[in-house]
Amino acid sequence: MRLYLASTSPARLATLRAAGVAPVLLSSGVDEEAVAAAAGPLDGAGLVSLLARAKAEAVTGALVDGAPIDGVILGGDSAFELDGQLYGKPHLPHVARERWLAQRGRTGLLHSGHWLIDHRGGHQGRAVGGVSTASVTFADISDAEIDAYVATGEPLQVAGAFTIDSLGAAFISRVEGDPHAVVGLSVALLRELLLEFDIPWPSMWNRL
Amino acid sequence: MRLYLASTSPARLATLRAAGVAPVLLSSGVDEEAVAAAAGPLDGAGLVSLLARAKAEAVTGALVDGAPIDGVILGGDSAFELDGQLYGKPHLPHVARERWLAQRGRTGLLHSGHWLIDHRGGHQGRAVGGVSTASVTFADISDAEIDAYVATGEPLQVAGAFTIDSLGAAFISRVEGDPHAVVGLSVALLRELLLEFDIPWPSMWNRL
Numbered sequence: 001m002r003l004y005l006a007s008t009s010p011a012r013l014a015t016l017r018a019a020g021v022a023p024v025l026l027s028s029g030v031d032e033e034a035v036a037a038a039a040g041p042l043d044g045a046g047l048v049s050l051l052a053r054a055k056a057e058a059v060t061g062a063l064v065d066g067a068p069i070d071g072v073i074l075g076g077d078s079a080f081e082l083d084g085q086l087y088g089k090p091h092l093p094h095v096a097r098e099r100w101l102a103q104r105g106r107t108g109l110l111h112s113g114h115w116l117i118d119h120r121g122g123h124q125g126r127a128v129g130g131v132s133t134a135s136v137t138f139a140d141i142s143d144a145e146i147d148a149y150v151a152t153g154e155p156l157q158v159a160g161a162f163t164i165d166s167l168g169a170a171f172i173s174r175v176e177g178d179p180h181a182v183v184g185l186s187v188a189l190l191r192e193l194l195l196e197f198d199i200p201w202p203s204m205w206n207r208l
Numbered sequence: 209m210r211l212y213l214a215s216t217s218p219a220r221l222a223t224l225r226a227a228g229v230a231p232v233l234l235s236s237g238v239d240e241e242a243v244a245a246a247a248g249p250l251d252g253a254g255l256v257s258l259l260a261r262a263k264a265e266a267v268t269g270a271l272v273d274g275a276p277i278d279g280v281i282l283g284g285d286s287a288f289e290l291d292g293q294l295y296g297k298p299h300l301p302h303v304a305r306e307r308w309l310a311q312r313g314r315t316g317l318l319h320s321g322h323w324l325i326d327h328r329g330g331h332q333g334r335a336v337g338g339v340s341t342a343s344v345t346f347a348d349i350s351d352a353e354i355d356a357y358v359a360t361g362e363p364l365q366v367a368g369a370f371t372i373d374s375l376g377a378a379f380i381s382r383v384e385g386d387p388h389a390v391v392g393l394s395v396a397l398l399r400e401l402l403l404e405f406d407i408p409w410p411s412m413w414n415r416l
Contacts, residue, residue, distance in 0.1 A: 015377070018373060018374055018377065019374070019375060019377040019378055020360075020374075020375045139396055139399065139400075142408070144408065144410070145408065145409060145410060148408075148410035148413075149410070152228075152413075152416050164387065165226060166226055166227070166228075167227060167228045167413070167416070169223070169226065169227040169388060169395040169396070170227055170395045170396055170398070170399040170409045171396070171399075172386070172396060173386060173396045174384075174385060174386060175383055175384075175385070175386070175387050176382075176383075176384045177382060177383070178380070178381060178382060178383070179372065179383050179387035179390075180377060182387075187377040187378045188347055188377070188378055188379070188380060188381045190378070191347065191378040191379075192347075200350070200352065200353065200356075201353060201378045202352075202353060202356035202357070205356075205360075205375070208360050208375070
């Protein structure tokens with residue numbers, strides 16, 4: 001069984017590969033801001049669901065080596081929520097610094113949306129989705145640690161200005177939920193979604 | 209600042225490296241069962257503390273490239289607890305299978321012990337320790353999934369018969385605590401222990 005990942009996130013790819021699944025990568029080209037703006041106000045779970053679905057649906061017509069997709073398509077999207085406010089990637093160093101000044105020593109929510117389309121045999125079948133939300137508690141790090149972390153460039157390109165699977169690891173003191181959801185893809189939820197299509201998880205393993 | 213890791217666990221090494229720290233690896237050669245037997249009955253936190261300390265202390269006299277250790281030494285040990293009972297590595301397939309039949313759909317505790325010795329300048333200074341405990345909730349996986357997982361060989365050589373950073377990822381539905389403690393090394397706790405020696409975490413980064 002082939003998994004087609006409609007995401008270019010290196011963290012999602014690394015998570016799947018570590019879990020024994022090497023997906024086919026497809027870039028969805030979805031304009032996330034346009035999709036979100038068209039939908040109007042959404043909460044965190046609603047937003048990541050919508051974008052995960054948009055990414056998965058955008059690739060259904062793709063040809064891979066000249067043939068239609070034969071397998072399952074997964075779209076994913078993540079957002080970080082603190083004090084009821086949603087945050088994406090900070091992009092700029094001073095924005096990343098502000099986020100950390102606000103979030104150190106505190107707890108936020110990382111929402112990861114998943115949308116799975118059954119596209120076995122080259123035909124679009126059913127679709128199922130789900131959101132995995134994990135709470136993330138940050139260590140009460142110093143201004144100097146914030147500056148050093150921002151200077152690495154890592155926090156600029158990730159939702160919430162932190163990673164847990166890379167340099168940010170030392171600055172996350174606690175998680176409640178699926179830790180893989182913090183990285184952007186809950187492998188446990190993906191297993192459950194696949195079961196909706198009667199696809200057992202071990203049949204996905206292609207790199208043991 | 210150099211970190212000397214008194215552990216041969218590939219998961220601890222990978223966790224440190226992902227967090228930006230490439231340690232010098234030292235094998236402690238500690239006979240874990242003999243140390244535990246000599247100590248008498250201990251709870252989970254007590255056992256992993258004792259073994260983490262024994263591993264760190266065992267390497268203090270080591271020479272690296274002919275010179276004494278100049279840096280900090282970290283020892284680590286982990287144990288899994290379910291229903292008040294401690295479990296190590298199952299080693300044998302039928303033992304791993306029994307563990308999973310008992311633990312699927314349920315929640316256990318992963319204790320990771322840390323012992324840090326200040327050995328800067330080649331001289332043994334202060335030592336500090338700590339235990340990070342995370343609760344781990346297993347998905348209610350099928351007999352066929354257990355058999356497929358055991359057949360990969362992965363669960364045989366890990367405490368509790370599961371990983372979260374490898375093939376076992378799909379079978380862990382929830383963690384409460386530091387997810388890195390589940391892998392055997394809480395990076396957040398290591399940061400705190402280093403602060404006891406006035407060593408800021410970013411000064412440990414040697415692979416950005």
